[in-house]
Amino acid sequence: MNTKPNKKYQKIVLAYSGGLDTSVLIPWLKENYGCEVIAVSGNVGQASELEGLEEKALKTGASKLYIEDLTKEFVDDYIIPTIQAGATYEQYLLGTSFARPLIAKRIVEIAKAEGADAICHGCTGKGNDQVRFELAIKAFAPDMDIIAPWRFWELNSREKEIAYAEEHQIPLKINKETNYSKDKNLWHLSHEGLDLEDPANEAPINVEGFLELGVSPQQAPDEPTEITIHFENGKPTALNGETMDSVALIEALNKVGGANGIGILDIVENRLVGMKSRGVYETPGGTILYAAHNKLEEITLDKETKHYKELVALKFGELVYNGLWYTPLRKAxxxxxxxxxKTVTGDVKLKLYKGNIIPCSVTSPYSLYSAGMATFDEDDCYDQADSAGFINLFGLPIKVRALQDQMLSEQTGNHFPDVE
Structure with missing residues (x-):
């Protein structure tokens, strides 16, 4: 149930990031609903963005702020399963998409523990996040009221929100001139809005201060960086021979990838709500992991499984993007x-150079690649004469059709068919 300010609540739990939308929401909710506001922020690796958050939330009227460390769960239960699936959405590596269900699940848990009447989020009515948050809330608290002010409130532009914040002395890290809409977590950083809204405008990736997780390929070092990633059952477990915790490994890959201009994506994507949207994404570590994992699957998966898995990856990516993480199909x-x-175990060596990921080597104890089979030199494990019978059988439907067309052409004088 989505509600406007014609209903009063005793206690509302707010999904709080400290950004523009949620900063103005605390006083706005108190003014319009006459309620206690409890803020909840999910730490999914956004680091410095959490500094001073509690003081800010309390000063603007929240009764308390929960800062929940969800980073490890985010990586192990959401990021890695998505990497293993090879799932993307129109090239996008789903950085915001799979963070929202996790945060929403924790918000529901806190709302229940606090005895809250409703949950509020600051997502716009044009975006994808409103769907991701609310579908997760419905999965764990189907009877909970949901308040989404962007659908009906008077602060229907970011300029009006900034003006409201200034009137209520709410400190902001942005202003009207630097008002990119950003989302940051351990996996990625997204940039939207302002000049990026016009696809005719080049993204300012070479402008100082725009990129935060790395540098542009043009600004990357002139010498390549070599790295080796080890996987166990499709999960990355070591970097350059050093066994690492999953969170630390992504942090390390973000650092080396960012320094080499890896993982900058500028796309116009098709939003769930139907419109196209332009965004610039920084996903340095994630881009490396996808490339390495795919390289390892090249030698450890058989043809039929790998090809079918690509179909699964497409659907998996759509489910994640559309907020359908907590569904039977995603689980299946x-x-x-x-x-x-089960066999995606081994080492992948890559060379990082000015935005490029260059494969160097891949090894696995479960490799299906046989040098003896594939060699162009003489071998004793493959009789090349067998290929004639294979081609005769494989091409039989084509031959039968051609003979039929030839017979019809002779009978009618017409040419059947034009196969070129």
Whole structure:
């Protein structure tokens, strides 16, 4: 149930990031609903963005702020399963998409513990996040009221929100001139709005201060960086021979990838709500992990499994993007993916150079690649004469059709068909 300010509540739990939308929401909710506001922020690796958050939330009227460290759960239960699936959405590596269901689940848990009447989020009525938050809330608290002010409030532009914040002395890290809409977590950083709204405008990736997780390819070092990633059952477990915790490994890859201009994506994507939207994404570590994982699957998965898994990856990516993480289909697809990962163990060596990821080597104890089979030199494990019978059988439908067309052409004088 979505509600406007014609209903009063005793206690509302707010999904709080400290950004523009949620900063103005605390006083706005108190003014319009006459309620206690409890803020909840999910730490999914946004680091410095959490500094001073509690003081800010309390000063603007929240009764308390929960800062929940969800980073490890985010990586192990959401990021890695998505990497294993090879799932993307129109090239986008789903950085915001799979963070929202996790945060929403924790918000529901706190709302229940606090005895809250409603949950509020600051997502716009044009975006994808409103769907991701609310579908997760419905999955865990189907009877909970949901308040989404962007659908009906008077602060229907970011300029009006900034003016409201200034009137209520709410400190902001942005102003009207630097008002990019950003989302940051351990996995990525997204940039939207302002000049990026016009696809005719080049993204300012070479402008100082725009990129935060790395540098542009033009500004990257002139010498390549070599790295080796080890996987166990499709999960990255070591970097350059050093066993690492999953969070630390992504942090390390973000650093080396960012320094080499890796993982900058500028796309116009198709939003769930139907419109196209332009965004610039920084995903340095994630881009490396996807490339390495795919390289390892090249030698550890058989043809039929790998090809079918690509179909699964497409659907998996759509489910994640559309906020359908907590659904039977996503769980079923993950079960399939888990089965495919049992042999995805080995080492992948990559060279990072000015935005490029260059494969160097891949090894696995479960490799299906046979040098003896594939060699162009003389071998004793493959009789090349066998290929003639294979081609005769494989091409039989084509031959039968051609003979039929030839017979019809002779009978009618017409040419059947034009096969070129």
């Amino acid at each position: 697809l993950s079960a399939f993916v888990d089965e495919t990962q």
